[in-house]
Each structure stands twice: as C-alpha cells, then as structure tokens.
Amino acid sequence: MVKFDILSHELVPKFFILSKEEVEALRHSYGIRKESLPWIRRSDPVCKTIGARPGDVLKIERSSEVAGRTVVYRYVVPG
Amino acid sequence: MSIAEIAKSIKSIKFGLLSPDEIRKMSVVNIITADTYDEDGVPIDAGLMDRKLGTIEPGQKCQTCGNRVGQCPGHFGHIELARPVIHPGFAKTVYLMLRASCWNCGRLLLTKEEYDKYTLMMERYKRRWPQLRFKLADRIVKKATKTQECAYCGKEQFKIKFEKPTTYYEEHPEGNMKLAPNEIRSRLERLTDVDAALMGLDAALARPEWKILTVLPVPPSSVRPSITLESGVRSEDDLTHKLVDIIRINERLKENIDAGAPQLIIEDLWELLQYHVTTYFDNETSGIPPARHRSGRPLRTIAQRLKGKEGRFRSNLSGKRVDFSARTVISPDPIISINEVGVPIDIAKLLTIPERINKFNLDQMKVLIENGPDNHPGANYIIRPDGRRIDLRFPKDRRTIADSVEIGYVVERHIKDGDVVLFNRQPSLHRMSIMAHRVRVLPYKTFRLNLCVCPPYNADFDGDEMNLHVPQSEEARAEALVLMLVQEQILSPRYGGPIMGGIQDYITGAYMLTRKSTLLTREEASQLLTSAGYDGSLPPPGITKPEERWTGKQLASLFLPETFNYTLRSNVCQKCPQCKKDECENDAYVVIKNGKLIAGVIDKKSIGAGQPESVLHRLVKDYGTDKGRYYIDKAFKLFLSYIDSRGLTIGLDDEELPEEAKERVRSVVEEAEKKTAKLIEIYNQGLLERLPGRTLEETLETKIMQGLEEARERAGEVAGQYLKDSNTALLMAKTGARGSLMNLAHMVACVGQQSVRGERITRGYQNRTLPHFKPGDLGAKAHGFVYSSYKDKLNPIEFFFHAMGGREGLVDTAVRTSQSGYMQRRLINALQDIRVEYDGTVRGTDGSIIQFKYGDDGVDPAKSDHGKAVNIDKIIERVVGAGGK
Numbered sequence: 001m002v003k004f005d006i007l008s009h010e011l012v013p014k015f016f017i018l019s020k021e022e023v024e025a026l027r028h029s030y031g032i033r034k035e036s037l038p039w040i041r042r043s044d045p046v047c048k049t050i051g052a053r054p055g056d057v058l059k060i061e062r063s064s065e066v067a068g069r070t071v072v073y074r075y076v077v078p079g
Numbered sequence: 080m081s082i083a084e085i086a087k088s089i090k091s092i093k094f095g096l097l098s099p100d101e102i103r104k105m106s107v108v109n110i111i112t113a114d115t116y117d118e119d120g121v122p123i124d125a126g127l128m129d130r131k132l133g134t135i136e137p138g139q140k141c142q143t144c145g146n147r148v149g150q151c152p153g154h155f156g157h158i159e160l161a162r163p164v165i166h167p168g169f170a171k172t173v174y175l176m177l178r179a180s181c182w183n184c185g186r187l188l189l190t191k192e193e194y195d196k197y198t199l200m201m202e203r204y205k206r207r208w209p210q211l212r213f214k215l216a217d218r219i220v221k222k223a224t225k226t227q228e229c230a231y232c233g234k235e236q237f238k239i240k241f242e243k244p245t246t247y248y249e250e251h252p253e254g255n256m257k258l259a260p261n262e263i264r265s266r267l268e269r270l271t272d273v274d275a276a277l278m279g280l281d282a283a284l285a286r287p288e289w290k291i292l293t294v295l296p297v298p299p300s301s302v303r304p305s306i307t308l309e310s311g312v313r314s315e316d317d318l319t320h321k322l323v324d325i326i327r328i329n330e331r332l333k334e335n336i337d338a339g340a341p342q343l344i345i346e347d348l349w350e351l352l353q354y355h356v357t358t359y360f361d362n363e364t365s366g367i368p369p370a371r372h373r374s375g376r377p378l379r380t381i382a383q384r385l386k387g388k389e390g391r392f393r394s395n396l397s398g399k400r401v402d403f404s405a406r407t408v409i410s411p412d413p414i415i416s417i418n419e420v421g422v423p424i425d426i427a428k429l430l431t432i433p434e435r436i437n438k439f440n441l442d443q444m445k446v447l448i449e450n451g452p453d454n455h456p457g458a459n460y461i462i463r464p465d466g467r468r469i470d471l472r473f474p475k476d477r478r479t480i481a482d483s484v485e486i487g488y489v490v491e492r493h494i495k496d497g498d499v500v501l502f503n504r505q506p507s508l509h510r511m512s513i514m515a516h517r518v519r520v521l522p523y524k525t526f527r528l529n530l531c532v533c534p535p536y537n538a539d540f541d542g543d544e545m546n547l548h549v550p551q552s553e554e555a556r557a558e559a560l561v562l563m564l565v566q567e568q569i570l571s572p573r574y575g576g577p578i579m580g581g582i583q584d585y586i587t588g589a590y591m592l593t594r595k596s597t598l599l600t601r602e603e604a605s606q607l608l609t610s611a612g613y614d615g616s617l618p619p620p621g622i623t624k625p626e627e628r629w630t631g632k633q634l635a636s637l638f639l640p641e642t643f644n645y646t647l648r649s650n651v652c653q654k655c656p657q658c659k660k661d662e663c664e665n666d667a668y669v670v671i672k673n674g675k676l677i678a679g680v681i682d683k684k685s686i687g688a689g690q691p692e693s694v695l696h697r698l699v700k701d702y703g704t705d706k707g708r709y710y711i712d713k714a715f716k717l718f719l720s721y722i723d724s725r726g727l728t729i730g731l732d733d734e735e736l737p738e739e740a741k742e743r744v745r746s747v748v749e750e751a752e753k754k755t756a757k758l759i760e761i762y763n764q765g766l767l768e769r770l771p772g773r774t775l776e777e778t779l780e781t782k783i784m785q786g787l788e789e790a791r792e793r794a795g796e797v798a799g800q801y802l803k804d805s806n807t808a809l810l811m812a813k814t815g816a817r818g819s820l821m822n823l824a825h826m827v828a829c830v831g832q833q834s835v836r837g838e839r840i841t842r843g844y845q846n847r848t849l850p851h852f853k854p855g856d857l858g859a860k861a862h863g864f865v866y867s868s869y870k871d872k873l874n875p876i877e878f879f880f881h882a883m884g885g886r887e888g889l890v891d892t893a894v895r896t897s898q899s900g901y902m903q904r905r906l907i908n909a910l911q912d913i914r915v916e917y918d919g920t921v922r923g924t925d926g927s928i929i930q931f932k933y934g935d936d937g938v939d940p941a942k943s944d945h946g947k948a949v950n951i952d953k954i955i956e957r958v959v960g961a962g963g964k
Contacts, residue, residue: 030918030920030928032926032927032928035207035208035927036925036926036927036928037928038927038928038929054207055207064935064936066936066938067932067936070931071931072931073931077211078204078208079211079214079215
C-alpha cells in the first residue's frame with residue numbers, strides 16, 4: 001500500500017518544529033515552562049511524519065471559524 | 080505569635096499507604112473484645128468503646144489526651160488480624176502486580192535489559208514528565224504480564240485469575256489453585272523497591288505488601304458515636320456493628336488456629352473475616368451480599384459515608400450550610416428597581432452586618448443599639464474591642480449599653496435599605512443565578528423582586544423560593560457591588576444580548592402604548608408619566624388639532640437618551656418580501672432618531688428579555704448599565720401603567736369563530752382526510768412510490784404526517800383571518816408577549832396530529848390503537864389526529880390520544896432535566912478552576928495553557944455584538960446617520 005502523506009490532507013493543519021531560540025522566545029512571551037503548553041504525544045501521526053522528538057515544541061497554524069487563522073503550540077511528550 | 084509566624088506554606092502533598100507498623104504506632108489500644116459497654120454502661124477496656132479512643136460524653140476527660148469532648152480529636156485503636164486479608168480497595172492493583180511478578184522469586188517479570196531500560200526511562204520521566212510516569216508504569220506492567228518465563232529464576236509462569244471482589248486463583252495444568260492472602264503477601268514482599276517503582280509505587284510510602292492487611296485500624300469513637308435513646312437503650316453506630324463482626328470472627332479464627340482446627344474450618348472463618356473486612360470498607364461491593372442490620376437495612380459503612388449526594392463530600396464539604404442567609408417564597412413587585420430586593424422585616428431583623436463604630440456613625444449606632452433586636456433598624460450584638468460579644472436580647476436597659484459604647488466597638492446591626500446582599504435561585508446554572516441586590520425592607524413575609532429579573536433567575540411566582548446571603552466584609556460588599564449587581568448582568572455572556580427585559584404584560588403594554596391609535600389627553604399623559612416616575616416637563620402635544628393630544632410614542636421616547644438612534648423591525652413585522660420601511664401598514668418598522676420614537680411599535684423585538692440587537696441591547700451597550708437600569712426601571716413602569724389603565728383580558732369570545740370560518744376550517748380538514756384516504760388507497764393498490772431511504776410503510780407514514788400537518792397549519796391560517804384585531808390573544812401572540820399563533824390555532828381551529836416518539840400514535844391493541852377502529856386502519860382518526868379545537872371540545876378518543884402525547888412531553892422534560900443536570904455537574908467539575916488570564920490566555924490552576932487566546936479571538940461574548948467582535952452595519956449606520964439624511 002502506498003503510504004498516504006497526511007500532511008497534504010486539507011484537514012491537517014500546518015506543523016512546524018520550533019528552533020531552540022524560538023522556543024525560548026515563546027517561553028518568555030507567555031512566561032511559562034515548556035511543560036505548561038498543551039501536550040502532544042510522540043505517537044501522534046503528524047509527529048511521526050515530521051519527526052518530532054520529546055522535548056520539541058511544535059507550532060501549529062490552523063484556520064479557525066471565529067478568528068480566521070490561529071497559531072497554537074504543542075509540547076511533544078513521549079508515549 | 081503572629082499569623083505570619085504560624086503560617087506555613089504547603090509545598091506538596093503525597094499520598095501513601097498505612098504500613099502495619101504505622102497503624103500500630105498511631106494506635107492507643109489493641110481491641111480484642113467485641114463488646115462495647117458492660118451492664119452498668121461503662122465502656123469495656125480493650126473493647127470498641129474503650130475510653131482511650133476519645134471521649135464522646137460531655138464532662139468526661141479523655142484517657143489518652145486529657146481533653147474534654149470538644150477538644151479531644153479522638154484516637155485510633157487497632158485490631159491484630161489473625162490472618163491477613165486483602166484490602167478490597169486495592170484488589171485490582173494487587174491482581175495487576177501478581178500477574179507482573181514471578182510466583183517463585185517474586186521479581187518483576189522483565190529481562191535484565193528491559194529492566195535496565197525501564198529503570199533509566201523511569202528516572203528520566205520522573206525528572207521531565209512526572210505526570211507521565213504512571214502511564215509508563217502501566218506500560219511496564221503490561222509488558223511484564225506478557226512474559227512467560229522469569230528471567231531471574233527461569234521458572235515458568237502461571238496465569239492468574241481474579242474473581243471479584245477478593246479472590247485469586249492460579250491456573251495450574253492440574254487445576255486451579257486458590258491463592259491465600261498470606262501467600263500473596265509474601266510474593267509482594269519479595270518485590271524490590273525498584274520493582275515497585277517501575278510499577279508506579281514509591282516504596283518508602285507504599286510498599287506493595289501493605290495492600291494486604293495484617294492490622295486493621297479502628298477509628299476513634301467520635302467517628303462512630305453511640306446514641307442513647309430516650310428509653311435509655313443504647314444504639315451503636317453502623318461502623319461499630321461492623322467492627323464487632325470483624326473482632327468476633329477474628330477471635331474465633333485465632334482460637335481455631337491455636338486449637339489446631341482442621342484446615343477447612345480455618346479457611347471458612349478466614350473467608351468470613353475477608354467478607355466482613357470487605358463490607359466494612361464498602362457495603363455496596365458488587366458480587367457479595369451487603370451486610371445487613373437486624374432490621375434488614377443495609378449497613379452504612381465507610382464508602383457509603385463518603386459517596387454520593389448524601390455523602391461527606393457533596394453534602395458536608397461542598398454543601399456546607401451557612402450563616403447570614405435567609406430563604407423564603409418570592410413574589411413580584413413591579414415598583415422596586417431591578418437592583419433591589421424586597422426583604423421582609425422579620426428577616427431584616429435577623430440578618431446582620433458588622434459595622435465598626437467611628438466618630439461619624441457613633442450617634443446612629445447608639446440609636447440602633449437602643450432599638451435592640453426587636454425594632455427594625457436595630458442591632459443584635461455588640462462586639463467589644465477585646466472580642467467579647469454583648470447579646471442585646473437580654474439586657475433590659477439598652478440605653479446604658481448604648482451610652483457605654485465607644486469608637487472601635489463593632490455593632491452587628493440589622494440590614495437596612497441600601498445594603499448589598501446576594502440573591503440566588505437554584506438551580507444555579509449560570510452566573511446570573513446569583514446576583515447582588517440592594518435591600519429594601521418591606522412588610523409581609525416574602526422576598527419581592529422586579530419582574531425583569533425573572534428570566535436570569537428563571538423564576539416565577541407559583542411558589543418558588545429564593546435564598547439571600549449577606550456579605551459580611553467591606554471587601555465582599557465592594558466586590559458584589561462592582562461585579563454582581565443586577566444591572567451589571569443585564570447583558571448575558573451566553574449570547575451577546577440582554578437577558579433581562581420585558582416579559583408578558585410589559586410587551587403588550589408597550590405595544591398598546593406605542594401603536595398609532597393611542598392618543599392621550601393631558602390628564603392621561605401626566606398620570607402615566609407620574610406613575611412611571613418621570614420628573615421632567617411634559618413635552619408639547621404631538622397633535623394640537625382639534626384638541627391637544629399626546630401620542631404614546633412621545634411618552635415612550637421620554638426615557639431614551641437624546642443622542643440615541645436606532646432602527647429595527649419589530650415582532651409584528653409580517654416579513655414582507657419588499658419592506659416598505661417607514662410606510663409599513665403594521666407600523667412594524669421602528670425608527671428612533673435623536674432619542675425620539677418616530678415610527679414603529681415597541682414590542683418583544685425592542686424590549687423583550689433575551690432579544691439581541693434590540694433597543695434595550697443598544698441602550699445598555701452604548702450608554703452603559705446605569706442608563707440601561709434607568710430605562711428598565713422607568714420606561715417599563717410606564718408600559719405597565721398604561722396596560723393597567725386600559726386593562727387586558729381574554730375570554731371565551733376571543734376563541735369564537737363565525738360560522739363561515741368554521742365551515743372553511745372543516746373543509747380544510749376534510750380535504751386532508753380525503754387526501755389521507757387516497758394515499759392509503761394508493762398504498763393498498765401497491766402504487767405508492769418509495770421515498771429514498773424509506774420503506775413503503777415509512778413513506779406512507781411520512782406522507783400522511785405531512786398532509787395532516789399541512790392541514791392543521793392551513794386551518795390555523797384560515798381561522799387567523801377571521802380573528803378580529805381587537806382579539807387580545809392574537810395581540811399577545813403577534814407582539815411576542817405570550818403564546819403563539821399555533822396555540823391560538825389549537826384553541827380555535829384544530830388541535831392536529833398527536834404524536835409519541837415523533838410518530839403518529841400506533842401503540843395500543845394489535846394492529847389498532849383502540850377497539851373503536853378496525854384492525855389495520857391507517858386513517859387519520861385512528862392514529863391520533865384531533866379534528867376538534869380545544870374550544871369545540873375533544874371527543875373521548877381524541878382526548879385519549881391527546882393525553883398520550885401530553886404524557887410523553889411530561890416524561891421528556893423530567894428525563895431531560897435530570898440528564899442535563901448531571902451533564903452540567905460534570906462539566907462544571909471539570910471547568911471550575913480554569914480562567915482567562917490578563918494576557919488573554921486560558922489557563923489551569925498550575926498556569927498550564929489550555930487555550931492560547933480565549934475563544935481563539937479573545938472576544939467576551941457579553942461585550943460583543945451577538946457574538947461578533949464588531950458590528951460593521953451599526954457603525955456605518957451611525958456614521959452615515961449622524962452626517963446625512
């Protein structure tokens with residue numbers, strides 16, 4: 001079976017792995033530790049495809065019914 | 080010592096198991112006697128009511144701590160169990176641990192590599208993702224359970240069966256073998272601390288084998304007090320009864336073991352002990368019969384004390400009863416402000432506010448003290464600076480007391496007009512269920528509230544009761560005033576619109592006042608404005624010829640701000656395809672220009688409760704809550720006085736139709752009946768065409784339903800044409816004050832199809848609903864179509880079908896409320912401590928982010944325009960309206 005590229009599906013939002021500096025900036029802007037972000041599991045299909053590792057922070061850009069485009073973040077945890 | 084010195088901050092809380100040693104250490108007495116008191120009523124030593132366990136009788140000193148009843152906290156005892164038993168609360172985890180460990184050497188069933196890997200992982204998890212370590216532990220246990228052979232001793236593993244609540248079997252090839260608790264305990268003992276850690280236990284706080292009880296703690300007597308009945312008979316607490324059972328069996332077991340009784344007898348007793356211990360913890364354990372009282376009533380043991388609505392948590396901790404509160408029946412009062420609540424004078428004399436005496440209020444306070452507890456603006460207590468309370472109920476001469484008070488004394492004075500109180504009606508489903516009101520002390524015995532606050536409380540006056548709470552500190556009052564005052568809650572966060580507003584008579588009154596035909600003489604106009612509390616001057620009459628007359632619109636405009644501009648379509652609007660706007664013949668196009676109502680009638684769409692984009696909504700949003708309250712308090716009174724002066728009534732005549740109309744309604748219904756008969760005929764001939772996704776029978780049903788529904792609607796329409804404009808029921812339906820055109824049609828034309836579960840009525844006898852019909856009759860009459868109107872009378876068959884439909888409605892509401900109540904409870908429990916921070920993020924108590932921006936757009940729905948952040952139409956209208964036209 002040909003593996004389907006889930007990232008190209010229209011219902012899957014855009015994911016980015018943040019660099020160390022970006023994570024630091026994010027931490028500062030919200031005044032939090034990484035663990036305070038919402039979590040995403042490493043076994044999540046998107047995490048597996050983009051190769052996110054525990055400890056990474058993902059930036060997700062998605063469209064929202066009320067606000068048009070929104071940006072949210074996820075902290076990758078094992079499991 | 081100051082509070083700062085005593086206060087310590089709690090860094091963390093850790094839960095563990097009580098070890099047998101710990102239980103013995105905290106115990107003050109080893110209980111070995113199953114009795115409580117001897118013949119003289121003296122507690123037996125080493126019995127369940129041993130005086131070392133704490134005092135329950137007043138005047139007695141505790142033998143352990145020396146304190147008296149109030150001070151002695153009670154002390155635990157213990158029972159040494161002759162044989163270990165499973166703690167029923169841990170039976171499940173014991174099972175998991177048994178499966179994950181070797182029966183021979185007792186180690187966790189992992190290979191050395193796995194063991195090292197998982198130990199490392201566990202260490203790392205503990206540092207970085209402490210919350211995830213139990214998930215990892217679950218995974219490790221699962222992994223270990225799958226292992227067939229022990230990596231340490233090489234022994235093959237047996238499957239273990241768990242029979243609820245507390246029995247375990249090992250499946251050997253030659254048959255199942257029961258595992259005794261002491262065998263289980265010895266296996267768990269052999270698990271190393273690291274093994275335990277891998278299974279998610281901190282061995283320092285909770286060794287696995289502590290899940291098997293060898294010693295049972297006995298709670299203090301104050302936890303299970305015995306009651307002496309009037310007859311002098313002593314009655315023991317359920318827990319004590321259960322403990323008596325445990326001790327009795329324990330002693331028998333001990334004797335039998337000592338006497339070297341056969342294994343079978345010992346095992347039987349052991350099992351009995353296990354049963355008693357299990358029911359001692361939870362008497363509703365599935366799989367075993369509950370222990371019963373002699374009367375047959377099941378015992379209320381530990382779990383039952385905590386669980387459920389009447390349990391410790393919901394009843395005594397979350398649901399504490401409070402002081403400074405009152406409850407009574409509510410009744411309406413259209414004269415008081417929406418911000419006020421009428422408090423009966425008897426209640427006002429019981430509820431107090433502590434007020435500190437200073438040089439400004441000294442004289443007033445002295446008057447209050449002199450008035451005492453029985454005269455209304457009075458006081459019940461005085462608190463001296465040294466903390467002593469003086470009860471004003473008893474001293475005869477209160478004047479001397481009044482003279483003796485000084486600055487710094489605190490007077491607990493009666494609540495009086497203007498005090499801030501919280502008012503609440505259950506169920507408290509949203510924040511508007513508790514609002515702050517200002518007190519208005521009134522005669523009689525009910526709480527009085529303005530009718531406009533009925534919608535947020537969902538209150539009516541068919542016997543509803545409400546609660547009142549008096550904030551005791553200045554801070555609490557300030558907070559209540561700023562955040563919870565009724566006028567601050569006019570706009571609901573549920574939908575961007577006012578939740579308070581006109582209901583029923585307010586709407587009819589406003590409509591009747593503002594319609595074109597209302598012309599008032601000078602006397603009438605002045606009378607109305609006076610009763611509404613208008614204090615300006617009478618505007619020049621709108622009509623001067625032939626006589627001076629004021630229009631209702633003029634009067635209704637007087638309470639609007641002068642800069643107010645708004646247009647909307649009212650409820651009486653017929654929704655014409657092309658709106659004639661100002662020339663509307665129903666006067667349904669409302670135009671307010673510069674605070675003057677120029678055209679249109681005021682009805683539900685303008686002042687109704689829960690109507691977004693209404694006059695009331697704009698008023699509150701653009702001019703503030705003060706102005707909103709002013710309008711509701713004053714203009715609404717005007718509407719009421721008008722309907723009062725004119726009168727509004729409904730009678731049987733209003734439901735009467737002329738013969739011609741009746742004839743037409745009849746023909747409409749008859750036509751529908753014929754159509755139904757035709758459909759059935761087509762169906763019987765097998766010519767009916769199936770609708771997609773439906774069977775033939777379903778198609779027929781749908782078509783019949785459609786036809787009959789249409790008939791009822793048509794009948795209603797026809798009847799509506801013959802109703803006079805003066806018909807008050809019609810007026811109320813049109814303005815949105817009460818009832819609908821459908822209700823009216825039910826009364827005058829035809830009640831229509833009755834349904835159960837969304838279908839025509841089919842239940843009853845085989846192939847027919849009632850014996851009055853032929854079996855298999857598919858006609859309208861046989862399946863609950865009611866031809867008559869309520870006024871005409873329903874025949875017995877129709878009445879019966881109608882009752883069926885009505886009953887379903889009742890059952891549905893009952894079921895719905897209980898279900899949604901439970902859903903609400905769970906939702907609130909899950910959401911209660913999350914909040915929106917100042918940076919717009921939604922966070923949990925630990926600062927974790929739940930939403931990066933509240934609702935993705937950060938809009939407060941209460942302050943939005945019906946959910947939208949900006950309302951461009953309104954902005955354009957305002958800009959253009961101010962400049963041009």
